[in-house]
Each structure stands twice: as structure tokens, then as C-alpha cells.
Amino acid sequence: MDDVIVLGAGVIGLTCAVRLLEGGARVRVVTADEPARTVSRLAAAVWYPTRTEADPRVLAWAHETYDELMAQAAAGAPGVAPRPTRMIVRSPAGAPWWSPAVPDFAAHPGEWRFTVPSVEMPVYLPWLADRVRELGGTVTAARVGALTELGGRAATLVNATGLAARVLAGDAAVFPARGQVVGVANPGLVTSVRDEEHPDGMTYVHPRSRDVVLGGTFQPDDWNEAPDLATTEAILRRCAELVPELAGARPLWEAAGLRPARHGGPRVEADPVALPGGTRLVHAYGHGGAGVTLSWGCAAEVARIAQTGH
Ligand SMILES: Cc1cc2nc3c(=O)[nH]c(=O)nc-3n(C[C@H](O)[C@H](O)[C@H](O)COP(=O)(O)OP(=O)(O)OC[C@H]3O[C@@H](n4cnc5c(N)ncnc54)[C@H](O)[C@@H]3O)c2cc1C
Numbered sequence: 001m002d003d004v005i006v007l008g009a010g011v012i013g014l015t016c017a018v019r020l021l022e023g024g025a026r027v028r029v030v031t032a033d034e035p036a037r038t039v040s041r042l043a044a045a046v047w048y049p050t051r052t053e054a055d056p057r058v059l060a061w062a063h064e065t066y067d068e069l070m071a072q073a074a075a076g077a078p079g080v081a082p083r084p085t086r087m088i089v090r091s092p093a094g095a096p097w098w099s100p101a102v103p104d105f106a107a108h109p110g111e112w113r114f115t116v117p118s119v120e121m122p123v124y125l126p127w128l129a130d131r132v133r134e135l136g137g138t139v140t141a142a143r144v145g146a147l148t149e150l151g152g153r154a155a156t157l158v159n160a161t162g163l164a165a166r167v168l169a170g171d172a173a174v175f176p177a178r179g180q181v182v183g184v185a186n187p188g189l190v191t192s193v194r195d196e197e198h199p200d201g202m203t204y205v206h207p208r209s210r211d212v213v214l215g216g217t218f219q220p221d222d223w224n225e226a227p228d229l230a231t232t233e234a235i236l237r238r239c240a241e242l243v244p245e246l247a248g249a250r251p252l253w254e255a256a257g258l259r260p261a262r263h264g265g266p267r268v269e270a271d272p273v274a275l276p277g278g279t280r281l282v283h284a285y286g287h288g289g290a291g292v293t294l295s296w297g298c299a300a301e302v303a304r305i306a307q308t309g310h
Contacts, residue, residue, distance in 0.1 A: 084190065
């Protein structure tokens, strides 16, 4: 019998598996989709707690993840790099709740400037899955119909199923927040630029090594996973206004994904009720627009809960 089964191989499931394995547990990851087909593959993915409420627990996860990703960037982890950022501030405000996690955060007239880690998910997710295998874990493809199917198969089950937790955990607080993004060729940009309060919709420009991810949308309760043309054109227009070097850029690709959002914030806790066979159930879902940003901090907490039970 495994010590832990982690259900889900998005960024949350894989980081949990790595931390559990590092702690000495025998771990099996079970996933309906290979990592390259999860919602996590679509994350832009820049450290930033998008549309996430202030909460000391969330700040601690964000802080720990910031430090871990910066350390990984310094150690040469694939696709991880520090990213200078400019954020347009439309309504005058004090420093945001997450600023204690960002060492060089600085307020300037009309904008904030800071450096955060950015992650290229198409290379980072396979690297995480390889880390799981190198540490002695396994990744198996299977779709379960109910969490109870895995009762008695391991001492602990970690439920890292993202949006699917709405049904699997019977949690009506979970809802989709649709995001559409567009990729264009990189004309030499290195700085991320954000205008989260743009009156026509959240707007961001995130350069990567080979392209630039342009966004975006945040559409609660919209289940449409297909990108639509009018939205792509609106994103291109807003991003070219924000960063003039993008004028005339044509899409290389476009995509839409459903962020696993949750009223009340992410659920990272032991379920009070064990599964059949006495398997302890630990939930780790509902990270909305901040799954990458909170991943390593949550993974450490899940590993702690799996070990101690609380
Ligand atoms: C356009 C877009 C841009 C984003 N940008 C950012 C960003 O810049 N920064 C950031 O931090 N976050 C960003 N996010 C959010 C981030 O992508 C999510 O928070 C994160 O991917 C959630 O990860 P997860 O592992 O919980 O879920 P997922 O990646 O959805 O993984 C869920 C896993 O559960 C498995 N699963 C589900 N049901 C079953 C079942 N019945 N049986 C077996 N397995 C099952 C799936 O196969 C999958 O492996 C963005 C999201 C989108 C859509």
C-alpha cells in the first residue's frame, strides 16, 4: 500500500507529491489528464495572487512560493526566471497585502514596480513530473468517479483535482473563472506589464523566452473552454495600447482555461471524515488565479498535514 495517493497532476498535485516524497513518503500520483493537458499548463505563469483575498495563511503560502521559485531560478530549474514587473495603479492605494513577500516592491507615481519569479509551464510541468519519478514516486493515468474509490488504497489521499473538486468533494463554493490568453512573437520584451483595473478588462503582457503571453479575462461561472475571436482581438488591442512595441502583433496561438476558483479561498485542510478503509483525506484545491503563486507554500502545508493529521 502507498503512503499517499495524490489525485491530480496539475501544479498543485505535482508540488505536493515532490514535498511528500522529500519527506520520505511513498507516493503515487493518479491523474485523469497528463500534466501537459491540465489547466496548469495555461498559467502565464507569473507570481501574483490574482483576485485572491488578503489572508495571513495565503500570504505565508505566497511568500514561501516566491522564495522557492527564486531559489529554483538561481539553481537553473527549466523555465523559471526572475521577471521585472510594472503594474499600473488606477486608484491610489497603499502597498498591497502581498507586498511583504516581494523584497524590491516600490510604489512610483501611477504604478508599482517589483521583481517576481515567472514560470514557463510547458517545460516546468514535465520537469516536476520527472522530479516525482526521480524521487521514487509514480504517475499513473486514471480518472476516478468518486474519491471513495481510492479508500483503503493508501494511508492518505490528497485531493488536488482543481475545478473537479466541485463534484468530487461536493463543494458548491468551487466555480470556474474563465481566462483567455493569446501568444505572440516576442519583439525583445523582458518586463511584465499589468493593468489589472483596465475598464475594458484585466490586461497583462508577460514575456517568455520564445513568445509573449497576452491577457486576459476573468469570467466567473463561464464554462466555455474555447477561445473566441472577439476576445482575442480585444486583448491584442488593449495590450498594444499598454506596450506599444506590440502594435500589429499577430497571434501565434490562443487558448482559454477555467481557473479553479473558490468562494472563501483555497481549501487546504484535512477532511474531518476519513474515506472507507480509514484513508485520511487531505484537500488541496480552489487556488483560482494563483495556483502557481501559492503552489510550494501549499505543498509544504499538505505534507505537514499528511504527516501530522492536522
Ligand atoms: C489563462 C490563465 C492564466 C493563469 N495565469 C496564472 C498566473 O500567472 N499565475 C498563477 O499563479 N496562476 C495562474 N493561473 C491559475 C493556475 O493555472 C491555477 O490556479 C492552477 O493551474 C490550478 O492548479 P491545480 O493543480 O489545482 O488544477 P489543474 O491544473 O486543473 O489540475 C487538476 C488535476 O486533477 C486531475 N483530475 C481532475 N478530475 C479528476 C478525476 N476525476 N480523476 C483523476 N484526476 C482528476 C486533472 O487531470 C489534473 O491533473 C492561470 C490560469 C489560467 C486559466
